[in-house]
Amino acid sequence: MHDQYLQAMGITRWVKRELDPVSVDDETVEVKEEIAAPKPIESNEVELSVVQTPESHQADNLAWPELIEQVKTCVACDLHATRTQTVFGEGSQQADWLIVGDAPGTDEDIQGKPFLGKGGQLLTAMVEAMGLKWEHVYITNSLKCRPPESRDPNEEEIAACHVFLKRQIELLQPKVILAVGRVAAHNLLESNEPMKVMRGTEFTYKDTGIPVVVTYHPAYLLRAPSNKAKAWQDLKMAMRIVAGESA
Numbered sequence: 655m656h657d658q659y660l661q662a663m664g665i666t667r668w669v670k671r672e673l674d675p676v677s678v679d680d681e682t683v684e685v686k687e688e689i690a691a692p693k694p695i696e697s698n699e700v701e702l703s704v705v706q707t708p709e710s711h712q713a714d715n716l717a718w719p720e721l722i723e724q725v726k727t728c729v730a731c732d733l734h735a736t737r738t739q740t741v742f743g744e745g746s747q748q749a750d751w752l753i754v755g756d757a758p759g760t761d762e763d764i765q766g767k768p769f770l771g772k773g774g775q776l777l778t779a780m781v782e783a784m785g786l787k788w789e790h791v792y793i794t795n796s797l798k799c800r801p802p803e804s805r806d807p808n809e810e811e812i813a814a815c816h817v818f819l820k821r822q823i824e825l826l827q828p829k830v831i832l833a834v835g836r837v838a839a840h841n842l843l844e845s846n847e848p849m850k851v852m853r854g855t856e857f858t859y860k861d862t863g864i865p866v867v868v869t870y871h872p873a874y875l876l877r878a879p880s881n882k883a884k885a886w887q888d889l890k891m892a893m894r895i896v897a898g899e900s901a
Contacts, residue, residue: 721818733807746790754838830866
């Protein structure tokens with residue numbers, strides 16, 4: 655499984671006694687042959703504030719079909735005026751894994767599907783390297799509409815969309831939530847901490863007991879391939895959680 659992921663990520667693996675040096679572009683990262691135990695983890699229960707929304711924008715108690723329709727017709731923030739279409743999500747509604755990205759990009763806005771292009775190809779490689787099939791995974795974004803020029807969403811936009819993400823989590827009841835990207839992590843955890851602080855720690859999504867693991871967005875990894883080995887460590891942590899092992 656290690657070799658499959660490293661090959662898919664474009665990382666060359668060399669053998670040196672009990673260690674596998676992983677060449678990441680111009681940088682060499684030493685990786686243990688066995689899965690190393692991460693630093694001690696303190697599970698952090700992060701409180702999310704209650705979003706005050708009009709009754710027509712509530713998603714409580716909606717089943718999947720009604721929730722999809724609610725997202726399609728949403729006008730709760732100004733993004734509805736600039737979107738081509740909403741991007742609800744894709745995958746199995748019985749999935750153990752929920753992958754949450756930041757916001758749709760240009761291609762996603764046009765096609766109505768999450769994680770397209772080269773970033774989507776890298777995410778596919780990451781999923782397959784973990785030994786998962788698409789029926790094990792559900793993929794969505796924190797925001798269901800693309801912000802103009804793919805800028806970061808503002809607080810109003812995040813609050814308007816979080817009711818939909820919250821309901822998706824309630825319906826899915828995944829074994830783990832993988833937050834890929836800074837915006838996704840900040841939205842799920844209501845944190846402004848940098849990625850280097852959020853990575854490597856198991857968080858818990860509010861009032862659910864569902865673990866949240868933070869890692870880099872595939873689009874970022876394409877720009878900064880030296881962090882691919884770190885992303886693999888994050889994925890291994892998530893796999894241990896799903897397997898019921900100590901993170």
